[in-house]
Amino acid sequence: MKRLVVYTVLVLGAVVFAYPFLWMIAGSLKPELEITTLGLLSEEFSARSYEHVLTKIPIARAFLNSVIVSAATTSSVVLFGSLVGYALAKLRFVGSKALYLLILFTMMIPFQIVLIPQYILMVKLGWTDTYMGLVAPAMMTAFSIVLFRQFFMGVPQALIDAARIDGCSEFGIVYRIIWPLSKPVIVTVGLLTFMTNWNEVLWPLMVVRERTLMTMPQIVTLFTIGGAAESQLGPLLAAATLLSLPVVVAYVFFQRYFIESMASTGIKG
């Protein structure tokens, strides 16, 4: 009896969290008049709403922009994060402790305080309406450095010493020893960074006005509030579905990594 109650609540919960998404996908395929119904099925599924989105906004280009920006920031965060993390974990140099404390300190700064000054910096550098403006401020994150450092502390010093004796350079050690040993933490940082940057919308809204440079969440936002959907629900739901799809597909494959990484860092998407 108690089991039954537990499972009922869990299943009800699953319906509450999953059904709206199914409804959204179904709604993007239904004819306009049937969208407001609660059911998922329709006799007349069609791709008409998607055609509307594709003709009204350059969403394919926005998809490409989002891929470029997210891929660039993710590779940069992993590359530089792991180099700095390695230096802080395994190399002895004056100031390394102070730098680590500084990095921890930067994690406590609310972003609201640097938002406007950072934007003005972009204006003065001439980076508004450029990929540079979207990518540069996200190229490194304190949390990735901290995570990499923590993981690298566990790499046996003997491995690194042996490589040095064999004449391996420090870059060679990172490339040949550290990276191959650190796949879990690289995947964790990579996925989290990719997801955060894919979903980021405030910063693109600030630094990009040029339609051909807009990212996907940005252009979908402007599509929604700008009236290009012509107050039809289907195209709105189609745009939302297209926007969610890449991350959801990644989530299906790497579900464990997503959940565990966010649990260990407490970072919000």
Add this chain to the structure above:
Amino acid sequence: MRYMTAVRGAFKRSNRYGYLFVLPYVIFFLAFVAFPLVFSLILVFHRWNIVTPMEWVGLKNFVRLIHDPLFLQSVWNTLTFLFIHIPLQLVIALGLALLLNSRIRFRSFFRAIYFLPVVVSGVAVTILWQQLYAFDYGVLNTVLNSIGISSIPWIVDARWAMPSIAVMATWKNVGIYIVLFLVGLQTIPSDLYEAASIDGATRTRQFFHITLPMLNPTMIVIVVLSTIGGFSLFIEPYVLTGGGPMQSTLSAVLYIYNQAFYFGHMGYAATLGFVFALIILVVVVLQRRVIEAEQTS
């Protein structure tokens, strides 16, 4: 002199690659963290629209801020949001985490479903909820009407709009907190429960005297993260309500954004950002104090 030699020696023994590897971060830090922080301290004393030269105004931005009804409104709105969001989040997350922590099948399946809204873009979630919350023909009102309850003005009434956004944000984020509670629950040593059972403590007593106190660190994290989230609220009101009706969903970041990009008041927008950052730090410190004090009492 001897001290100088020691310092020089320490530098000599330092690994040069260490400096090489951290150099990119140091440059990044100077450009995108240190400079904006310092520049923010300059901006708050100026009136500026980026185009014309900066104009020194002393403390006028701060004087304006304490008399600004919209600033007070945005603080009030954020508090309204947090007042609903935090308790709702704690109760739902803890409840589902407790159920998931019992011996059940398909645990990771349920966990994965509850977590799904966390990874989906806030824009997509807001578009979706816009349809759920619609007054006429919205899904929620249709369901309510079918069981004989009249329609609720979810996002078109000033009293309902912010609580509605708080519910939506809870739906989106609660997955993270379920997982955090699960981690917390698994760190409680099982012999605590065994000892309590032997002493004859009921399940309810065990929950209030073992489980809840042991989860205190997790709760602090959740309250702090939710608070920061509340002060960072932007895209939800931007898409859903545009800050209305009657400014009732004007959030902190939305107000900064409007001042900067709608009115071009860069100095005042920077002042708002500065003050909101201070408020966040103070609130977070106070919350920690209160929760830790409750633990020891």
